[in-house]
Amino acid sequence: MARTNSELLKNLGNFVNRTLMFVAKFCDGVVPAPHPEKGQAEVAELGALVDAKVQDYLAAMESRKLREAIRLAMAASTDANKFFTDTAVFRVIKTDPEHAGTLVAACLGMIRLLAALVAPYVPSLTDKILAQLALPQARAPAPRRTAPRRAGPRACDAALLSDELLAGAKAPHTLIAPGHRLGAPAPLIAEIPDDVIEGLRQRYGGKQDAAAGPGAEPAAASSSAAGGGAKGGKDAKATVAGGGKGGGKGDAAAGAGAKKGGGGGGGDKKDAPVDISRLDIRVGLIRKAWRHPDADSLYVEEIDVGEDQPRQVVSGLVKHIPEDEMQGRPVVVLCNLKPAAMRGVTSQAMVLAATHPESGKVELIQPPQGSKPGDRVTAAGYPGEPDELLNPKKKIFEAVQPDLATNADRVACYRGVPLATAAGPCTAASVAGGSIR
Template identity: 25%
Template sequence: YVVWVNDDYLDKGFHPDLLRYYLASYTSHTKELNFSWKVFQEKVNNELVGTLGNFVYRTLLFAHKNFGTVPDGDIDPEVFTNIEDARAAVIAAFNEYEFKRGIDAAMNLAAFGNAYFQSNEPWQLIKTDAPGAGKVVRNCIQIVKALAVLFEPVMPATASAAWAQVGMGTGLNSISYDEATSEIEVGQSMPKPAMLFAKIEDATIQEMEEILEERVSKAVKKKHITFEEFSELDIRIGTIVSAEPIKKSKKLLRLLVDLGENRDRQIVAGIAETHNPDDLVGRQVVVLANMQPVKLFGVESQGMILAGDTDGAILLVPEREVPAGTAVA
């Protein structure tokens, strides 16, 4: 489905970073992506609010309340290893345009941070071992710093907010990935943090789904046309002369179709998943011949093969064989 970014998204108060995250983390760039408000809500609430946002806020709020600055304490080798592994995975994935894989690696680091905070219980340590609690907190702040660096390409505004909340003075957009493993400076001021994300309520999603359903309903509603308008369509019977797959496309075939003209027409048809190219040669089909030419996967299509759509393409064929180029009226 289509979402009007201004009317259906920005004007409703959704932050651009949330949509950027959804689009980049939903699936591989080689697969088709469909927008679902329900999936959008689940990803925001479970991943951004529940994992990333929860870890960042609980870490920085505890640090601000109990220390006010970055406390002293060595960075655990386990923490450095997890940060370095995430950094390497993100770089490798983004270089291959596998954004989901990179985001998953960064989110796994946030999950590790949550587990580290929870298992070390700094809220208990602070009562009896303030230096020990400080060490745990510094390690968690180091993870937050790394997360800001790793998420910046996908959520620049949100990552910059996290960067500022760990007391970093320089802008994040000029920072390299190497900064993720550079130790956070002890004594650095820790301002009072703010939540990076807010939970999206069911009522909000219901409202957005109703808007989407209304738009889809309007989009699929067909208007009545006059006979004169129909007469402008150049619909003819064509005979398929050749058919072959198009490189890098699972759905498209390149067809040459005899339409009774001086030369065969090249037509790109989305029927590769339902029709074998060898079986198409010699078959007659119905063609919209005055369709505006368009390039698909670099191949110009000079018409449209007409078909029904029930669990795949159902080609329209004449009742009996007729001369190529016979008009449909």
């Protein structure tokens, strides 16, 4: 289950969601036509990497080396994620749409291929991916009582890994026809909270239950309360896909629990995961900024965050950003911190900035062009509504903040997943590898 969070969620789930969100935003939800020349070199390089992994995957499946096969599938997903980032498709689409069309078509083809590769392991996830691609499902879900207990190649999955698909691994931009209209993008996978993992481990761990002693029963209760009311290992695994069609009761319970915990701050959120979804991060626009009357290092800003009135925010940025550069500036704002007085002036939010790990240079995180005040900033794979107000005693932001940083491409990320609006990712101007707060 830890691998569910680190590989399925942050690797495959992130790649699928960021690609489909991009196509919905920039291509009107339609598969673009690859250009006969532009982008072909990059796609050929990707195809060579992926084709080698697919051949090794097939050999591993034939030999029943199931762990090796899924490792290769996730490695192919890593290649696809890296391709999306390294080709800078968000920038290319603005300057050369034909070139971007080839790159995007390749990413969509990779999604189709990856859906087939993971089908023997997480069939409900494959169903959800194919639905978002608006492609037919090549198999009908088996009745639960006859479903195999171990992952492995099955006749129903052979239809997914067709000769056409296998041959297309070398040229992923050919795997979905140009002009095909996709379904609506949505997060595929919900992160499994640590307490649920521990509860399931205690509940279904066999002899480990006895070794756990008195702590086993509370852990199991925690699992049930968080939506882990699954019957046996199959349902426990089904929670990975977050309520997909073939997910069973475990999926439904997990989805209901997450919804209850993430309802915009209403009710008790003790069972909600402590992650980026708890933070209300929005696009803001600084209407005006001025020096704090009683603190030389502080600015006071009026920031439009999509509400009836602008919020007043105090920021320690005087030493880093000139006052004239603060005026009329788009920013990214954390909006559900408890208001606090800073040298006699109330601050109702926090502007996010990145700090270089060596030079100490500080830069504001910038929302993407095309976003507007009030647009929510999220990380793919972390669904749910934010808390209405973060409880300072719970230290939610303090727990999340260490995983906020810019990557090598200056993209603001949470655990490696880009922070983005529908218009694209948020970025820093030059700070790479910098902590965000």
